[in-house]
Amino acid sequence: MALKRGIVLLEEYNSSWGCEYCLEEALLRKVLGSRILEIHHVGSTSIPGLKAKPIIDILMVISIFDEINEIAELLKPYGYENRGTQGILDRYFFAKGPDDARTLYLHITLPNSNTYYNQLYFKKYLIDHKEYILEYAKIKEELALGFRLILVVLMGFLMLLLILELIEYF
Numbered sequence: 001m002a003l004k005r006g007i008v009l010l011e012e013y014n015s016s017w018g019c020e021y022c023l024e025e026a027l028l029r030k031v032l033g034s035r036i037l038e039i040h041h042v043g044s045t046s047i048p049g050l051k052a053k054p055i056i057d058i059l060m061v062i063s064i065f066d067e068i069n070e071i072a073e074l075l076k077p078y079g080y081e082n083r084g085t086q087g088i089l090d091r092y093f094f095a096k097g098p099d100d101a102r103t104l105y106l107h108i109t110l111p112n113s114n115t116y117y118n119q120l121y122f123k124k125y126l127i128d129h130k131e132y133i134l135e136y137a138k139i140k141e142e143l144a145l146g147f148r149l150i151l152v153v154l155m156g157f158l159m160l161l162l163i164l165e166l167i168e169y170f
Helices: 016-035 065-078 114-128 131-169
Strands: 038-042 056-061 080-082 091-096 104-109
Touching: 016 038, 016 056, 016 065, 016 104, 038 114, 056 114, 065 080, 065 091, 065 104, 104 114, 114 131
Parallel strands: 056 104
Antiparallel strands: 038 056, 080 091, 091 104
C-alpha cells in the first residue's frame, strides 16, 4: 500500500486498510501518548465499498497547536514529514513515506474545529447513506481521469516548449 506523490490512482475498497489504520493508531498512541485526545480513521479508505487512493488518512485531535513542533520531532523518526497547514489554518498536515511511496496522511487538528467536524461528518454521512457511495465514487473517478488528462496536456505543452527552444537554439 503506497502511492507516488502527485499520482491519482483509485483502487477498489480493501478491508486491510482498517488493519493498517489500527497498526498506525497503536504506533501514534505509543509515541505521543496523552497528547492525543482523539484519533480516527477518516477519508475514503475508512468507508467500506468506496474506491480510494491507497493512502490511509488519520485525524488526530490534540489540545493546542503549541506542541506541534515537538510532535513533529517525535514523529520524524517514524517517517512523518510535517507539511504545515497548507492553507487550512485549523489543521497541520503530515505525510508518511517517501515522495514515491506515500502510505499515510495524518491530519492534526483541535477539538471542535471545522476540520474535525468536516472529516467525521462526511464519513458518517456516507456510511449512513450508502446510496451516495457509488455517486461519490463516480465523481472521484472523473476527477482522477481529469487529473491524468491535465498531466498529459501539460507534458505535451512542456515538450512543445522544449522543441521550440531546441529549434531556436540550433
